[in-house]
Amino acid sequence: MFRRLPVALLLLSLYPSTRLPAQDFRAQALRILKTVPLIDGHNDIPDAIRVRGGLDSVDFAVLQPKLMSDIPKLRAGGVGAQFWAAYVPVTTMDSGPHPAVYALEQIDLIKRLCAKYPRDLAMAYRAADVERNFTAGKISCLIGIEGGHAIENSLGALRMFAALGVRYITLTHWRSLSWATASTDTARRGLSPFGRDVVHEMNRLGIVVDLSHVNDATMSDALHTTRAPLMFSHSSARALTGHARDVPDSILKLMPANGGIVMVNFNPGFVSEAVRVYEDSMEARARALRAAGRDAAVVTDSLRVWAARAPKATLAQVADHIDHIRAVAGVDHVGLGSDFDGITEVPVGLEDVSKFPDLIAELLRRGWSETDVRKVAGLNVLRVLRATEQVAAKR
Ligand SMILES: [Zn+2]
Numbered sequence: 334m335f336r337r338l339p340v341a342l343l344l345l346s347l348y349p350s351t352r353l354p355a356q357d358f359r360a361q362a363l364r365i366l367k368t369v370p371l372i373d374g375h376n377d378i379p380d381a382i383r384v385r386g387g388l389d390s391v392d393f394a395v396l397q398p399k400l401m402s403d404i405p406k407l408r409a410g411g412v413g414a415q416f417w418a419a420y421v422p423v424t425t426m427d428s429g430p431h432p433a434v435y436a437l438e439q440i441d442l443i444k445r446l447c448a449k450y451p452r453d454l455a456m457a458y459r460a461a462d463v464e465r466n467f468t469a470g471k472i473s474c475l476i477g478i479e480g481g482h483a484i485e486n487s488l489g490a491l492r493m494f495a496a497l498g499v500r501y502i503t504l505t506h507w508r509s510l511s512w513a514t515a516s517t518d519t520a521r522r523g524l525s526p527f528g529r530d531v532v533h534e535m536n537r538l539g540i541v542v543d544l545s546h547v548n549d550a551t552m553s554d555a556l557h558t559t560r561a562p563l564m565f566s567h568s569s570a571r572a573l574t575g576h577a578r579d580v581p582d583s584i585l586k587l588m589p590a591n592g593g594i595v596m597v598n599f600n601p602g603f604v605s606e607a608v609r610v611y612e613d614s615m616e617a618r619a620r621a622l623r624a625a626g627r628d629a630a631v632v633t634d635s636l637r638v639w640a641a642r643a644p645k646a647t648l649a650q651v652a653d654h655i656d657h658i659r660a661v662a663g664v665d666h667v668g669l670g671s672d673f674d675g676i677t678e679v680p681v682g683l684e685d686v687s688k689f690p691d692l693i694a695e696l697l698r699r700g701w702s703e704t705d706v707r708k709v710a711g712l713n714v715l716r717v718l719r720a721t722e723q724v725a726a727k728r
Contacts, residue, residue, distance in 0.1 A: 362693035363411055365706055370413020370467040371689055372711040374596030374668060375477065375545070375567035377675030378402045379442045380420045388445055394453070401673040401685040404453045407472055409687035413711060414463045414473035416501065416566060417443045418675065421480040423508040433490055436483035440476055440497050447474040458498045460718040463711075477543065477566055480506040481513055481531065488534050495538035500718065501566060502535065503543040504528070504551065514548045516577040523550030524558065532558045539725030541717060544568075545578070545598070545670070552584050561724040562592035562717045567670035569603045569654040570595075572661070576603050585658060588666040594717050595662060596670030597654045601646035601678045604654055608646050608678075615639045640678075648682030652695045655709060664705045668714045 381400060382391050397403040407415070419439035425432040447454045455466040457473035466473045476497070481504040484490045494502070504513040512528035514520055524532065532555055535542050542559055544552045545568040555563060571579035580595050588595065601608040615636065622632045658667040673679075673686055682691055696706055 358694035358697040359690055361697055361703075362690040362706075365693065365703055366411030366413070366690060366710065369707045370463055370473070370711045370715075371411050371693075372414040372416070372463065372473075372475075372668070372714045373412060373673075373686070373689075374416050374564065374594075374670030374714065375418055375479075375598070375675065376402055376415050376671060376673050376686070377418045377420055378673075379417050379439045379446070381674040382446070383439070383442060388442065388449060393446065394450055401679070404450060404472075406685050406687040408453070410685075410689040412472055412686055412689060413467045414457060414475060416475045416477040417446075419443060419476055419478045419483070419499070420675070421478065421483045421506070423480065423482065423506050426482050426508065431485065432480065432482045433485050433487075436478050436480075436494070437497075439478075440494075440499065443474060443476055456498065458500065459722055460715045463715060463718075475500050477501040477503065479503045479546075481510055482506070482508075484531070486511070486527070488530065491531065491534055491540075492538060495540055499540055501541040501543040501564060503546050503566060504531075504555070505546050507546065514551045516546055516548045518548055521548070521550055523548070523552075523554035528554070529558045533560070536560045536721075536724055539722050541721050544580075548577070549581060549584065552580070553587075556584070556587050556591055559591070561721045562594070564593055564714070564717055565595040565670070567596060567598040567600075567672045567675075569598045569600075569651075570657040570661075573650075573654055573657055574602075574604055574606045574609050576609050579603055580658075582661050585661040585666075588662040592666075592717070592720055594666055594668045594713050595658050596668035596714065597651060597658065599646075599651055599671045599673070599680055599683050600676045601643075601680055604650045604680065605644065605646035607644040611643050615643070643678070646678075646680040648680055648688070648692055648695055651680055651683060651692060652699065655696065656699065659705075659709075664708055665713055665716075667709050668711075669709065 394404050396405050419436050421432050421435045425435045447456050454474050455471040457463045457475050463473045476499045478499050505515040509515045509518045512525040542563050543566045545565045569579045571581045602612045619632050
């Protein structure tokens, strides 16, 4: 029998799929991404464009070497849809434009960015829009507000953000609110009664509750409050990297019952324990310099020198986080949330949005099935969007 095997089959049995050259997995990844929209949970290009002087200062249609995202790179990366972050700095809570105004300006920028490049980009407000745009060969632009301070404690403002097409709101950024607690806060409280009202109203409006940046108590409270699936738009696994921004296994285990998704962040300090420890020590040394009265320029210079010596995170480590979330929460509850253009350092091999196929190729190399790869690339988050729309429609 053995001698009768066709030569090709014989070769395949000698060289199982894990031994095929990486190039073949990349080709397979690109082929898959032609059949399913890759949907990234978090990209900070709106604020990156804003700080460069606005839309007129950046030509998004040509390669921008200093940005991690532009249309040519999105195309090379097979990106089908992007949640653009309407990021609102917490400092707006103290001075400058009001948080709600800042959020409105970010939403305006996202819509004008999308309208400026109609051959490549199209707005999406529902799961069906993403699918329609994908069929038409366009990259969907979805809006997520980063920082619940944007609503300025007003359910009316929340309803108006929904009317503008906002599809997720990250409940906090780095600073706690009166109704939700940030991951970096030492306080152990979670959602206040008003925070629960916000979650219920988001459910009613069809806005996904995003738990990236909140502390564990807020994650837990939101999971017990929501009537719709939740998301972590850009967070990795804390069992692998002990960062407060990452999701602990105790919460990952609750994702199947909730139906939500954890979209893995590529930030080196969130995916590599060595980088996290190094960054912690850098911050401690910077604090010591400030405490010793050294001036700001010295601290900045020192930070630059230390950062250049930092260990590097890798694409494989990002894949490790995806594997871990699959193992603990299940393959239906993991996605991609790069944080490109919001992070200053990148993993080796995942330098910008053009590199998504390399990550998909790594999963294929590790033996992931095409079915499972399609889920992590986009089908899981499409399911979350659709389920959120259904909960909103019922109320
Ligand atoms: Zn963030």
